[in-house]
Amino acid sequence: MADEMVDTLLDGGRAPGDILVLVTGDPHPWQSHELSFGEDSYWRQQDEGEDVFYAHASAERAANRGVVVLAVNGGTDEEAAQALPAALARAKSQLIVVGDPERLRTLL
Structure with a gap:
């Protein structure tokens, strides 16, 4: 899903x-x-x-960018929950979160 989102963003002019x-x-x-x-x-x-740059959500060295796509594709629930605010902080204008909807509901 993350790749599809990247393609959509690129097709949209990003x-x-x-x-x-x-x-x-x-x-x-x-x-x-x-x-x-x-x-x-x-x-x-x-x-x-x-x-496009790809990194683990815990990578402190990952820089801010206009759009951040967060793929919740594993890790513990605690790690995934911590990744959400970290990804939001790196997103200058847009955050897109992809993953299993059931898991994402429990994290939010």
Whole structure:
């Protein structure tokens, strides 16, 4: 669902560098791919701000962006609940939360 939201945002005119995708569970495949080149290269991509950036919700180094897509895709309920205000704080204009609706209702 997070990927679909990113596609919708891009199709709607958002620049890739305006989007941050945070996950609460397993890393997004693109994050894993970028990390395979090393931590420095991975974080440099964020700093350059030209592409959608993917990070774990607990990554303190993740920068603010115009739109944050929070994928509640795992982790404990406590970790997911903590990710919500952290993601909101990073979203300059819009926060989109995706995940299992039942789980999200219990977290909210």
